[in-house]
Amino acid sequence: MTANAAFVLVVDDEPDLRTLYELTLLREGHRVETAASVQEARQQLRAQRFDVVLTDMRLPDGQGLELILELRDAQRRERCVVMTAYGSAENAVEALRAGAFDYLTKPVDLKQFRAVVASAVQGAGGVPAPRSARPGTKPAAAPHDGCAALDRLVGDSEPMRTIKQHIAKVARGMAPVLVRGESGTGKELVARALHANSQRADGPLVAVNCGAIPENLLEAEFFGARKGSYTGATQDREGYFQAARGGTLFLDEIGDLPLSMQSKLLRAIQERSVRPLGSTQEETADVRIISATHRDLAADVQAGRFRQDLYYRLNVIELVLPALRERREDLPALCEALLARIAQESGQPTPQLTPQALAQIASHPLTGNVRELENLLHRAMTLSEEGTLQLGHGTAPPMPPPAPPAPEEPAAPTPEAVPAPTPALAQALKELPSDLQGWLDQQEREILVRALHDSGFNRTAAAVRLGISLRQIRYRIARLQIPTPQDSDGADDAE
Numbered sequence: 001m002t003a004n005a006a007f008v009l010v011v012d013d014e015p016d017l018r019t020l021y022e023l024t025l026l027r028e029g030h031r032v033e034t035a036a037s038v039q040e041a042r043q044q045l046r047a048q049r050f051d052v053v054l055t056d057m058r059l060p061d062g063q064g065l066e067l068i069l070e071l072r073d074a075q076r077r078e079r080c081v082v083m084t085a086y087g088s089a090e091n092a093v094e095a096l097r098a099g100a101f102d103y104l105t106k107p108v109d110l111k112q113f114r115a116v117v118a119s120a121v122q123g124a125g126g127v128p129a130p131r132s133a134r135p136g137t138k139p140a141a142a143p144h145d146g147c148a149a150l151d152r153l154v155g156d157s158e159p160m161r162t163i164k165q166h167i168a169k170v171a172r173g174m175a176p177v178l179v180r181g182e183s184g185t186g187k188e189l190v191a192r193a194l195h196a197n198s199q200r201a202d203g204p205l206v207a208v209n210c211g212a213i214p215e216n217l218l219e220a221e222f223f224g225a226r227k228g229s230y231t232g233a234t235q236d237r238e239g240y241f242q243a244a245r246g247g248t249l250f251l252d253e254i255g256d257l258p259l260s261m262q263s264k265l266l267r268a269i270q271e272r273s274v275r276p277l278g279s280t281q282e283e284t285a286d287v288r289i290i291s292a293t294h295r296d297l298a299a300d301v302q303a304g305r306f307r308q309d310l311y312y313r314l315n316v317i318e319l320v321l322p323a324l325r326e327r328r329e330d331l332p333a334l335c336e337a338l339l340a341r342i343a344q345e346s347g348q349p350t351p352q353l354t355p356q357a358l359a360q361i362a363s364h365p366l367t368g369n370v371r372e373l374e375n376l377l378h379r380a381m382t383l384s385e386e387g388t389l390q391l392g393h394g395t396a397p398p399m400p401p402p403a404p405p406a407p408e409e410p411a412a413p414t415p416e417a418v419p420a421p422t423p424a425l426a427q428a429l430k431e432l433p434s435d436l437q438g439w440l441d442q443q444e445r446e447i448l449v450r451a452l453h454d455s456g457f458n459r460t461a462a463a464v465r466l467g468i469s470l471r472q473i474r475y476r477i478a479r480l481q482i483p484t485p486q487d488s489d490g491a492d493d494a495e
Helices: 015-027 038-047 064-073 089-098 110-124 146-151 158-170 187-196 215-223 259-271 297-303 308-314 328-346 355-362 369-383 423-428 436-454 459-466 470-479 488-492
Strands: 007-011 031-035 052-056 079-084 102-105 177-180 205-209 248-252 288-293 317-320
Touching: 007 015, 007 038, 015 031, 015 110, 031 038, 038 052, 038 064, 052 064, 052 110, 064 079, 064 089, 079 089, 079 110, 089 102, 102 110, 110 259, 146 158, 146 187, 158 187, 158 317, 177 187, 187 205, 187 248, 187 288, 215 259, 259 308, 297 308, 328 355, 328 369, 355 369, 436 459, 436 470, 459 470
Parallel strands: 007 031, 007 052, 052 079, 079 102, 177 288, 177 317, 205 248, 248 288
Antiparallel strands: none
């Protein structure tokens, strides 16, 4: 037997498939027992302990899901992999939520089969010792600081109590978690709490902002690269998957990944292995995936901007963070905690938060959530004197309050309710364009040119002004052939 040999139970009612799986596992050096039904599997599990359980979803006398739930309730150590020919994403997600390690869809690809089993075997004996993180990644959580990580999620409102309960419940498993919420609601803090309360807390936590990586570097950043694999690769380098081995990989702003990279990420998650650029060998990717976004990924799936199969892989467990306007009762505690931290970092005494100051803060819309609140308090502390927090004109909200929400059931529009076109648009549409796309391109070009001029050809600032990403404005500049100063790249593209 090899060093990574394991004891595996295969549960499937088709004799030919049982034999195929058994022979494949035996060639890998594993010990194997088989069962053809839920009842036979229960007898095997009562008689002995296994490292891995491979079970079909539908069996003659029940569901493979029953075995997973029973093992979970008994706190057994076996890692379960579900195999199903009835492989709807919903079934697979249900199995993962129940505690399954992974799933495979029949007909099973044997290469993927071996990779998933190898990953399950590797994890069955415990998490590997953490390695030193690559430069620029976040360090691992200190041992036993799960409670401290939860405490950093300040607030005792009902929404926050619910979120903390969910974190404590799902942190111990391996199921991928998708954290959704508006910008500034604390998605990374939730990811850190999940990691700190997991069985991987001693391993690294690698946080990645998916929207901040140039598209041409995505593959090298995620999967690593070998010396000479591209211009400038003077030495071997680890990717995020290698750096997070034995720990957690946090993919922030996952919705900003281009479709081409989404397919490569899906493969890495499915096969639990990655291939560095310039290498012919694959490496095991033993990571737990936590992702986050402020976007509605379900809508992006419908619009074709996000892969459905990747969405189901990532959204096994969803945590939706409340906006600050939904938990205003947490404002006093949040202000106290933020002021204490700002004071500690700046070496200043913590100013007194008066009821008047708190009332002023509460009057702000705080559309930027906790991040905006922190910036407001930071400005106020800088301008305050005599140990009391003072909010003046310098702390005015940077953004106007949001428009009131539309009624849930709007009345049918009448001719009087339809807004008239602006004079400029009315003039332009006196005659309908014969080339609609050309006309639209011209309007888009004029808007982009104006935004670029107004920002001094700083593309980052222009993108923010127009509400699009830096990648999107680069694409539009290239597509519309908009000339830009030769030296503009270096000044604006710090992401």
